[in-house]
Amino acid sequence: MLAAAAAATAATAGPERDVLFIYDGPAGRSEAFKTASYIEKLLSHFSLGPGRLVQARDYRPGSAEVPGFLFVVFEEGTPDVPDALLRDLARRKAPIVWVNLHVEKLLELNPERWGLTHMGLDFSGKFRVTYKDRTFVKEDPEFNMIRVDVPDKVWVAARLDDGAGRTWPYVLRSRNLWYVADAPYSYAHEGGRFLVLADLLHDVFGLDHPPSRRAMLRIEDLTPEDDPAEMRRIANFLAGEKVPFQVALVPRFRDPKSQVEIDLADRPEFVEAVRHMTAKGGTVVLHGVTHQHRGLSTDDYEFWDDVSGEPLAFDSPDWVRQRLSQGLRDCFRQEIYPLAWETPHYSASRNTYRVIAEFFDTFNDRLMAADISGAQVLSPYPFRDSELGVTVIPENLGYVDLDNPDPDRLLRNAENMTVVRDGLASCFFHSFVPLRHLKRLVRGMKRQGWEFVSLRDFGCNLRTESHWVTSTGGAGSITAVNQYVRETTWSRTGRLVSRKLGxxxxxxxxxxxVGLPSGGLYVLETLDLRPGRPRAAGPEWMSGLY
Structure with a gap:
């Protein structure tokens, strides 16, 4: 049935690949706007987009007849469905995806066409969704009850158990109409029911990606105050398991209350531990510069005001640019080379993202779809934000909490992720959490059939005037100002392949x-001074460099 639905959708769509979203509520702020924005971010996974988002009140007659795909997202209790939109939808032959409320307005226009009846809303709140033999607890307390009157016309892709012995369609298709019986991102969490729609988008768009089970692991919130011994133990374990991993680095630690600031140069043992991690297959992700703006590093936000729920009042492109430049200089001076970006607490304005995108073309992140608190995109697969020009490699499983360590929760989330045919299951782990929990998590995910991959496998670049760090290869350049130029290449496992100094x-x-093998890393950089030869008994990371 999946193949048939996909083929029918593709045939209906024809050559037109535009996507239009009609949403209700306040422009650019409503819950429907957020839902539409989340789905819009996923379009690139299907070689579509960017989509257009239009508030329902601004709908112009005839607009629904043009795009290849049309999403109608209504989440406000008061109907705000323009009559012109309903008339256009009734004539439309290409796919319609209606999400949540007020679908009865469309169904009542032609009950025989759809073979469906809207029976009202259920607020009892004891619901479970079943899809592909997996059961998901429905996080919010309401859904739309739809009765299927003509079963031969309708494919019920996912079902909902209402807790009273009845089952209802959760996602269905009738002719060119797809219907989702609730707001799939309402109260969404890792491993939750949002995965159902994320997978079914393959069928909506008629693009059935080959099945795959890739996984990623990030060691989180590493600052110069962390224990190098714990970092080494983690790296050694993961290398023994042949698991590549990411290293989320915060190069400056600040504690304003104690008036303490520590940078990489102050903690050579920590720097050695980071290098040890990269030599064991780790890839550095710059996780902010201080990971704070008024509080303690890693506890606080850096690019967002969590009190007001808005961008920082003093945020500006120059401030962000100067901050990132300082953090990168701290790393480069210690021969640490970030390849991608992760936003502290996954929170920043779109303007801040634009500046960060001047440096990094890949974010290992939950990108905010809009400047609204809670607008982080929870995605089961990578996507490209065309406005920013960046690829987002998502994190979507969560982490093991030190106060209540439960790696089995993440394993359940990962098991739920298997409903997405080409999902990327991605999580993070803190170095101060006992190692036994990481062992259980990694080995459990392997038993589930997940294959751990590296951020380098996606092809990433960091570009500054003085440095080009890449896992993609191709063409790149830097600017030398009476400086030496050095080129270095590492294998995917962190082994030094070559180093050449001008x-x-x-x-x-x-x-x-340059050409790079899969998972390789190349750095082109300027140096103010010609490096001397290391001591014969130098630290391990220097062995074989010259």
Missing amino acids: ASRQKGRVSRR
Whole structure:
């Protein structure tokens, strides 16, 4: 049935690949706007987008007849469905995806066409959703009851148990109409029912990606105050398991209350531990610069005001640019090379993201779809934000909490993720949590059939005037200002492959075109001074460099 539905959708869509979202509620602020924004961010996974979001009140007659795909997202209790929209939808032949409320307005226009009847709303709140033999607890307390009057016309893709012995359609298709019986992102959490729609979008868009089970692991919130021994133990375990991983680095630790600030240069043992992690297959992700703006590092936000629920009052492109430049300089001076970005507490304005995208083309993140608190996109697969020009490699399973360590919760989330045919199950772990929990998590996910991959497998770039860090290869350049130029390549496991230092100082643009094996890492950089040869008994990371 999946293949048939996909083929029918593809045939209906024809060559037109535009996507239009009609939503209700206040412009740019409503819950329906957030839901539409979340789905819009996923379009690139299907070689679509960017989509257009239009408030229902601004709908213009005839607009629904043009795009290849049309989403109607209504979440306000008071109907705000323009008559012109309903008339256009009734004539439309291409796919319609109606999400949540007021679908009865459409069904009543032509009951025989759809073979469906809206029976009202159920608020009893004891619901479970079943899809592909997996059961999901429905996090919010309401859904739309739809009666299927003509079963031969309707494919029920997912069902809902109402707790009273009755089952109802949760997601269905009748002719060119897809219907989702609630707001799938309302109270959404890791491993939750949002995965149902995320998978069925393959059928809506007629693009059935090959099945895969890729997984990713990130070691989170590492600051110069963390214990190097714990970091080494984690790296050694993961290398033994042949699991690549990410290293979320905060290069400066601040505690304003105690008037303490510690950077990488103050903690050489920590720097050695980070290098040890990269030598064991870790890839560095810059996780902010201080991960705070008024409180303690890693506890506080850096680019968002959590009190007002808005961007920082003093946020500006120059401030963000200067902050990132300082953090990167701290890393480069210690020969640490971030490849991607993670926003502290997953919170920043779109303007801040635009500046960060000047440096990084890949975020390992939950990107905020809009400047609204709680607008982080929970995605089961990578997507591209075309406005920012970045690829988002999502985190979507959660983490093991030190106060209540339960790796089995993440394993349940990962098991639920298997309903997404090409899902990427991604989680994080703190170095101060006992290692036994990481062992249970990693080995459990392996038993579920997940294959751990590296951020480098997606092809990422960091570009500054002085550094090009890439796992993609291709063409890149830096600018030398009477400086030496050095090129270094590592394998996917962190082994040094080659290092070449220019014989003399250079000026101007320095360009290179490089080819990299899968998972490799290449750095082109400028140096103010020519490095001396390391001591014979130097630290492990220096062995074999020259």
